[in-house]
Amino acid sequence: MLLSPRLTPETYKCLIDAARQDPEAFWLRESRRLQWMNAPTSAMDTGSGWFADGTLNVSVNCLDRHLETRGDHTALIWQGEDTGSVLRLTYRELHARVCAMGNVLRDSGVKRGDRVAIHLPGVVEGVIAMLACARIGAMHVVLFGGFSAEAIADRLADSGAVLVITANVGRRGAKRIPFKTTMDTALGLRPEALAVRRVLVVEVTWDEVPLQEGRDALLTPLLAAASTECEPEVMKATDPLFLLYTSGSTGKPKGIVHGTGGYLTWASFTHELIFDHQQGDVFWCTADIGWITGHTYVAYGPLANGGTLLLFEGMPSHPAPGRWWDVIQSHKVTTFYTSPTAVRALMSEGDEIPGRYNLSSLRVLGSVGEPINHEAWTWFHDVIGGGRCALVDTWWQTETGGAMISLVPGAVAPRPASATLPLPGVNPVLLDEKGQPLDGAVEGILCIDGSWPGRALSIWKDDALFQTTYLKPYPGHYFTGDGARRDADGYYWITGRVDDVINVSGHRIGSAEIEDALSEIHDISESAAIGIPHDLKGQGLIVYVVPHHGLSDTQLAALKDAVIKTIAAKVGRYAVPERVYLVPDIPKTRSGKSVRRLLRKIACGETEGFGDLSTLANPAIVADLIAVIGRN
Ligand code: WT7
Numbered sequence: 001m002l003l004s005p006r007l008t009p010e011t012y013k014c015l016i017d018a019a020r021q022d023p024e025a026f027w028l029r030e031s032r033r034l035q036w037m038n039a040p041t042s043a044m045d046t047g048s049g050w051f052a053d054g055t056l057n058v059s060v061n062c063l064d065r066h067l068e069t070r071g072d073h074t075a076l077i078w079q080g081e082d083t084g085s086v087l088r089l090t091y092r093e094l095h096a097r098v099c100a101m102g103n104v105l106r107d108s109g110v111k112r113g114d115r116v117a118i119h120l121p122g123v124v125e126g127v128i129a130m131l132a133c134a135r136i137g138a139m140h141v142v143l144f145g146g147f148s149a150e151a152i153a154d155r156l157a158d159s160g161a162v163l164v165i166t167a168n169v170g171r172r173g174a175k176r177i178p179f180k181t182t183m184d185t186a187l188g189l190r191p192e193a194l195a196v197r198r199v200l201v202v203e204v205t206w207d208e209v210p211l212q213e214g215r216d217a218l219l220t221p222l223l224a225a226a227s228t229e230c231e232p233e234v235m236k237a238t239d240p241l242f243l244l245y246t247s248g249s250t251g252k253p254k255g256i257v258h259g260t261g262g263y264l265t266w267a268s269f270t271h272e273l274i275f276d277h278q279q280g281d282v283f284w285c286t287a288d289i290g291w292i293t294g295h296t297y298v299a300y301g302p303l304a305n306g307g308t309l310l311l312f313e314g315m316p317s318h319p320a321p322g323r324w325w326d327v328i329q330s331h332k333v334t335t336f337y338t339s340p341t342a343v344r345a346l347m348s349e350g351d352e353i354p355g356r357y358n359l360s361s362l363r364v365l366g367s368v369g370e371p372i373n374h375e376a377w378t379w380f381h382d383v384i385g386g387g388r389c390a391l392v393d394t395w396w397q398t399e400t401g402g403a404m405i406s407l408v409p410g411a412v413a414p415r416p417a418s419a420t421l422p423l424p425g426v427n428p429v430l431l432d433e434k435g436q437p438l439d440g441a442v443e444g445i446l447c448i449d450g451s452w453p454g455r456a457l458s459i460w461k462d463d464a465l466f467q468t469t470y471l472k473p474y475p476g477h478y479f480t481g482d483g484a485r486r487d488a489d490g491y492y493w494i495t496g497r498v499d500d501v502i503n504v505s506g507h508r509i510g511s512a513e514i515e516d517a518l519s520e521i522h523d524i525s526e527s528a529a530i531g532i533p534h535d536l537k538g539q540g541l542i543v544y545v546v547p548h549h550g551l552s553d554t555q556l557a558a559l560k561d562a563v564i565k566t567i568a569a570k571v572g573r574y575a576v577p578e579r580v581y582l583v584p585d586i587p588k589t590r591s592g593k594s595v596r597r598l599l600r601k602i603a604c605g606e607t608e609g610f611g612d613l614s615t616l617a618n619p620a621i622v623a624d625l626i627a628v629i630g631r632n
Contacts, residue, residue, distance in 0.1 A: 009410075009411050035060060050453045051237035058135075116133050120167050135233065141155065143155055167202040198215060242257075244292055244398060274366070274403050333362065338368075365391045365392070404452070405420065418492065429448070514577075518566060523551055540577075545582050564576055579603075589617065605629065
């Protein structure tokens with residue numbers, strides 16, 4: 001049975017108006033969607049954070065408080081790679097598992113405020129470990145499965161994690177991904193910089209892995225021996241819940257810190273609103289838990305709202321195209337949230353494949369991570385949604401905690417490829433280069449005025465960097481790093497990053513991150529990483545490399561290979577460039593900055609219309625670059 005949306009344009013307008021007229025009262029009322037140990041008496045952040053005097057525990061909100069009314073409802077459906085392996089956990093069972101994990105962590109010496117790193121494939125222990133950390137007041141640091149050992153070591157060192165939860169291996173079709181071995185390498189890289197005392201290993205398969213005496217242990221026997229009751233820690237609303245690394249335009253990835261009360265209010269509020277969450281929904285967000293989408297909309301939003309979430313271990317088209325549609329059909333998924341890259345890849349397989357499946361359970365479709373183009377939007381809406389589902393394009397960021405600009409089913413009229421309108425309490429502004437707000441239908445730099453409950457608290461150990469990155473570029477506004485266009489009806493169309501962040505398949509990669517990694521190759525004197533449009537991935541990564549003078553042809557020939565290997569090793573395979581160009585120099589301003597705008601145009605095959613080149617320190621290089629691109 002298809003339910004009609006909970007909201008109408010009129011009821012939604014009331015919400016928007018209420019949030020505008022009296023935000024303090026509005027958010028205080030919304031905070032009551034959570035169960036507080038001490039309910040907050042104030043909402044808005046006036047210097048001491050959102051819901052400053054409230055106390056709560058996130059795992060209690062996601063589990064315990066549902067036990068009485070929904071203890072036997074399914075909280076989580078896990079679909080393994082094999083069609084036959086399905087695990088269903090009721091709220092009661094998930095609660096027991098989280099408590100057992102919480103006790104194992106406490107017994108392993110993890111204390112309130114400690115950091116616990118989680119590096120796992122798509123198994124239930126990921127969500128369980130996150131909630132267990134929340135239960136005992138430890139911060140989780142989930143590391144994306146695709147990170148290299150170097151990338152893991154950097155994040156373990158920066159976060160000061162004391163314990164790691166990993167798997168023996170991950171399954172990918174017949175392939176085995178060596179999680180534990182990668183972790184061992186990471187832990188061995190610079191042990192003096194790490195605080196990791198214990199490594200707990202989930203056995204995803206029967207594959208045996210070496211365990212280091214005194215440090216490593218298999219998780220299953222510990223969980224089996226642990227009590228399923230675990231006293232939740234009483235947390236302040238402003239205590240950190242987790243730390244998640246994301247790439248910015250400068251230097252090393254930043255540890256974004258999210259809080260407890262504000263974040264969970266935002267996760268619950270936005271999940272209910274944008275996905276029109278209703279009793280009986282089966283919610284499937286395809287994101288890896290290593291990204292913010294996997295935090296807010298795989299785990300916290302659906303569970304805070306007492307929903308049923310689906311976790312799928314496998315890939316979209318394995319063992320054959322159509323696997324995702326099979327999962328939707330088998331589990332009667334109502335809400336399906338994925339990325340434009342995935343939609344484009346599935347679209348390229350044709351309409352006939354999804355046509356073989358019954359997708360009539362679907363009610364809401366969602367897109368996130370990058371702008372969705374018109375063609376992909378239309379295909380998703382018409383072919384997968386059968387033209388009857390709402391398609392919510394949700395714009396947000398790791399730093400915003402949850403969706404900010406999005407369609408709301410039933411309440412907002414869709415417009416293909418537009419993220420549509422801001423959610424209640426979200427106040428976007430478009431600025432010109434000088435920081436002046438622009439009115440009406442214009443394109444500009446997207447900033448957000450004021451705060452909202454889900455906004456990140458800070459950058460781990462570097463609040464000054466948080467200020468300079470987000471709050472100082474345009475004083476009085478939160479700077480998103482994105483550009484956007486607003487039409488005459490106030491609808492927003494995100495145009496992409498205006499900083500040096502490249503978005504490949506919804507994965508954020510900093511130019512500086514790539515350039516830093518390459519600076520370690522001896523034969524390279526400098527490099528520049530940029531993104532150019534890519535049909536499937538949204539953006540493709542291009543790297544310009546300047547070799548040292550006097551290298552032999554053999555050395556030059558080996559260089560491209562070294563670039564790829566180095567990026568895979570230092571960052572991860574997901575950041576391996578589309579193309580690597582060896583060039584004599586990089587176009588620079590007189591003050592020595594790489595002119596990325598020019599590098600992008602040249603990489604796109606443009607040969608003229610570059611504007612005034614006389615401001616460059618080395619204008620002659622442009623013709624050389626065009627020649628290099630032409631030859632490749
Ligand atoms: C950047 C944030 C939000 C969770 C996943 C990515 C881009 C995100 C959209 C969208 C156009 C989008 C922006 C943003 N982005 N959603 N619906 N339309 N662009 O989180 O890794 O923090 O990346 O992703 O450029 O700044 P993230």
